[in-house]
Amino acid sequence: MDDLYGFLRYARRDPPKQRVPERIRHWREYVAVLPDELMARQANRCMDCGTPWCHRHCPVHNLIPEWNALVCDAHWRRAWEQLDSTNNFPELTGRLCPAPCEDACTLSLADRPVTIKSIELAIAERAWQSGWVTPQLPKCRRNERIAVVGSGPAGLACAQLLARCGYRTTVYEKADRPGGLLRYGIPDFRLEKSILERRLRQLQAEGVTFRTGVHVGVTLSVDTLQRSADAVVLAGGCEQPRDIEVPGRGLRGIWFAMDYLAQQNHRVAGDMIEREAAISAAGKDVVVIGGGDTGCDCVGTAIRQGARRVTQVQYHDRPPLRADVLQYWPQRVPVLRPTDTEQEGCQRIWGWSTVAFTGRDGRVAQVVMQRLRWEKREDNSWRKWCSPDEIRCLPAQLVLLAMGYAHPVQRGMLKQLNVALDARGNVSADERNYLSTRPGVFVCGDMRRGQSLVVWAIREGRQCARAVDHWLSGDSELPAI
Numbered sequence: 001m002d003d004l005y006g007f008l009r010y011a012r013r014d015p016p017k018q019r020v021p022e023r024i025r026h027w028r029e030y031v032a033v034l035p036d037e038l039m040a041r042q043a044n045r046c047m048d049c050g051t052p053w054c055h056r057h058c059p060v061h062n063l064i065p066e067w068n069a070l071v072c073d074a075h076w077r078r079a080w081e082q083l084d085s086t087n088n089f090p091e092l093t094g095r096l097c098p099a100p101c102e103d104a105c106t107l108s109l110a111d112r113p114v115t116i117k118s119i120e121l122a123i124a125e126r127a128w129q130s131g132w133v134t135p136q137l138p139k140c141r142r143n144e145r146i147a148v149v150g151s152g153p154a155g156l157a158c159a160q161l162l163a164r165c166g167y168r169t170t171v172y173e174k175a176d177r178p179g180g181l182l183r184y185g186i187p188d189f190r191l192e193k194s195i196l197e198r199r200l201r202q203l204q205a206e207g208v209t210f211r212t213g214v215h216v217g218v219t220l221s222v223d224t225l226q227r228s229a230d231a232v233v234l235a236g237g238c239e240q241p242r243d244i245e246v247p248g249r250g251l252r253g254i255w256f257a258m259d260y261l262a263q264q265n266h267r268v269a270g271d272m273i274e275r276e277a278a279i280s281a282a283g284k285d286v287v288v289i290g291g292g293d294t295g296c297d298c299v300g301t302a303i304r305q306g307a308r309r310v311t312q313v314q315y316h317d318r319p320p321l322r323a324d325v326l327q328y329w330p331q332r333v334p335v336l337r338p339t340d341t342e343q344e345g346c347q348r349i350w351g352w353s354t355v356a357f358t359g360r361d362g363r364v365a366q367v368v369m370q371r372l373r374w375e376k377r378e379d380n381s382w383r384k385w386c387s388p389d390e391i392r393c394l395p396a397q398l399v400l401l402a403m404g405y406a407h408p409v410q411r412g413m414l415k416q417l418n419v420a421l422d423a424r425g426n427v428s429a430d431e432r433n434y435l436s437t438r439p440g441v442f443v444c445g446d447m448r449r450g451q452s453l454v455v456w457a458i459r460e461g462r463q464c465a466r467a468v469d470h471w472l473s474g475d476s477e478l479p480a481i
Ligand SMILES: Cc1cc2nc3c(=O)[nH]c(=O)nc-3n(C[C@H](O)[C@H](O)[C@H](O)COP(=O)(O)OP(=O)(O)OC[C@H]3O[C@@H](n4cnc5c(N)ncnc54)[C@H](O)[C@@H]3O)c2cc1C
Pocket: 096, 097, 098, 149, 150, 151, 152, 153, 154, 155, 156, 172, 173, 174, 175, 179, 180, 181, 182, 185, 186, 214, 215, 216, 217, 235, 236, 237, 238, 261, 293, 294, 297, 412, 413, 444, 445, 446, 447, 451, 452, 453, 454, 455, 457
């Protein structure tokens, strides 16, 4: 790095976003990548502080200061090689990760952190555009067969590393196309599916076979699956949505977030949706219950479908505008962060609990909410109670439930396998060997850790691949993360 004082010279610059009136008229991504020269300056803000907390706080332990220095000196190819060595899919994390690395950046103690996530994306896109991302073929083929159930980021990362070791690897997916939540959860305006497709082509060229439309435990028995493979990896995600048991829940027009998002992803992919089955926000008052990525994706989708008004209801109180960074660093400081969806016109309301839905002619018309009050106890835990006099009704012809996911779907595959579950209802396995209680059956990603993040799914897929390799051959040269 030629300029050790870049952090004093350059201000943080986030990548430009397309203006709201334009971006809400289409389904494509709207965040651009900064030009090389500006990106190099951003990388130059890295202080190379000596104790890289960013690296430690990145779940895949990306070599952040190293690639910052390389980008700064325009050694893009070497930066790519570093990035590729720790992260199977940096083009995904560069778009989707909430970047815990930036919370832990030392510069954030005094200034805004280095734009680590955008630099990661710039390196990844540079690599794809330069033709540096090619299939990595195994030195020799092996006879053992691996069956991976689920084609989300955990299953894909695991399958990729095992195929690169030479194992005959097949990914089974119940949906009609592979990708898991990357395909049918996250909308195109945050992840265009061509990004996923080019990566899937690489996996196929590396020897991974995809069998879509196969629902293990339903259309394919677990016994048949296990007989066909030397090891099975469960990477089926965490798909049991949290529901809300209140009067009026049975009214029409109330949907789980994934029903809505999956349908729109199919529509954008060019699939026909039956008219009677279509869920549309066009011209409606929409209430999204729940924050988080899923809730925001519902909001963005409803806005692009032409909703009249979109309100997002949060259970928790509004976070403060400011907080003492030293009290939290290197963890995330709990302050209010503006969301893209607010800029697009969504109203967020905080501290309300849904107590009923009311309707007309069997369809939802209103969401009835009661104010939630939060009180900190002496032991720092929180007590919450509903304030009986503070009631609020929101008009709604479409309600989307985005309150998270309780655990994996347990009927079908998991029940038939009879694997032990942990206290939260996820499949039980430790982070060292990823082995479930059924011999030869491994588990990783959201199915093991509960609802989480793409970057954690990649980490688990990588570690699980190593555990499978070790279990089958007594040793493994795959990376520990
Ligand atoms: C709407 C939404 C938005 C999100 N946005 C972000 C974000 O911006 N950033 C981020 O980091 N994380 C985000 N997440 C979380 C992230 O997508 C997940 O943590 C991640 O995808 C988990 O990966 P996985 O491989 O474990 O499971 P999944 O991606 O859930 O994939 C599991 C796959 O297994 C398949 N499957 C399940 N059971 C079977 C079976 N019996 N037979 C065959 N196939 C089966 C499913 O169909 C699915 O395709 C989001 C989640 C949602 C729901």
